[in-house]
Amino acid sequence: MDQYNRCLLQVPVFQELTEDRLVAISDLIEPRHYHADETIYYETDVIETLGVIHRGSIKLRKINEDGKERILSILYPGDYFGEASLLISKESQYDIVALEESAICTIELDAFRAIMKRDETMMLSMMDSLIQRIASRDDLVIAESLVPAKERVLKALAHYATPEGFVQLPLSKKDLASSLGITPETMSRAINTLVREGILEKKENELYFKKNTGAQ
Numbered sequence: 001m002d003q004y005n006r007c008l009l010q011v012p013v014f015q016e017l018t019e020d021r022l023v024a025i026s027d028l029i030e031p032r033h034y035h036a037d038e039t040i041y042y043e044t045d046v047i048e049t050l051g052v053i054h055r056g057s058i059k060l061r062k063i064n065e066d067g068k069e070r071i072l073s074i075l076y077p078g079d080y081f082g083e084a085s086l087l088i089s090k091e092s093q094y095d096i097v098a099l100e101e102s103a104i105c106t107i108e109l110d111a112f113r114a115i116m117k118r119d120e121t122m123m124l125s126m127m128d129s130l131i132q133r134i135a136s137r138d139d140l141v142i143a144e145s146l147v148p149a150k151e152r153v154l155k156a157l158a159h160y161a162t163p164e165g166f167v168q169l170p171l172s173k174k175d176l177a178s179s180l181g182i183t184p185e186t187m188s189r190a191i192n193t194l195v196r197e198g199i200l201e202k203k204e205n206e207l208y209f210k211k212n213t214g215a216q
Contacts, residue, residue, distance in 0.1 A: 007052045007105035010078045013086065013126055021122050024115055028107045034098035036170060041096040046089050049106040050082040056102025057159065059171070059179070060094045071171070074099065074179040076159055085109055086126065099170045100160075152180045153190040154199070157207065165209035167200075 008014055008026050017025070031054070034040060041047055043062065051058075058075040072094055075081060084090055089109060116123040156176060161167050169176060177187035191207070194200040201208045 007054050008107075010052050011050070011080050011083065013083065016125060017122065021119070025107065025112065028111050028115075029105050030108070032104050032106050034102045034104065036098055036100045038098045039095060040098065040104075041092045043093065043095050044091050047082045047085040047092050048089060048109055050080065050086065050109060050112070051096075052080040052105040053077050054103040054105050057099045057170070058102060058104075059097050059099050061097060062094050069175075071175045071179045074156070074176075082109070086112070149180070149182045149186050150190040150193055152182065153187055154194060156180060157191075157194075157200070158209070161209050165211065167207040167209070 008022065008029060014022065014025065032051075034056075040051065040058070053075050055077060057077075058079075058081070060072045060075070060081070062070050062072060064070060081096055086109065116126060156179075157167050157169075160169050171179075173187060174184045177184045180187070182190075191200065195202055198210060201210055
């Protein structure tokens with residue numbers, strides 16, 4: 001399989017499908033590229049595609065009444081959006097926006113549903129997977145919340161590190177902390193711990209990964 005097939009396999013509801021069904025779906029995949037700050041879907045837009053992040057990062061945000069942005073989550077390579085619209089198109093509950101130059105593997109959901117209509121076994125498999133996914137979502141949220149803050153911060157900073165180790169954040173540290181489900185103070189403590197452990201280095205308020213720390 002090529003890279004877009006592997007992209008497809010990142011989505012749990014596809015992982016149990018047979019090889020021939022995966023090939024049929026992968027033929028629907030279209031790579032799309034987005035620039036930094038480009039909006040993929042606005043809140044209340046009907047989601048018509050499943051998107052799997054291949055490169056870059058995507059933020060899920062809401063704009064409050066004062067026009068201020070609140071970042072709900074950040075999606076990294078291997079993450080995806082639009083799964084809830086696989087069977088029936090639904091409105092987005094938030095803006096979906098590229099944080100940086102990003103490549104996304106997309107599947108037009110109308111074409112996908114046409115395949116399912118011709119394959120009852122596949123449709124039943126997808127419905128079962130979606131039901132299980134919804135049922136286990138609370139457990140997944142709890143499990144993610146138990147990951148130490150330092151590990152969550154390290155993973156996020158490593159994503160935005162250049163090959164030379166310089167951390168280039170496309171958002172504020174406050175917003176990054178919010179997306180990780182921690183306070184700015186907790187994030188600062190985590191960064192300071194990583195500095196003490198010799199993984200990160202601070203230079204004039206900039207962050208760098210030290211060489212041979214496995215940031216990339």
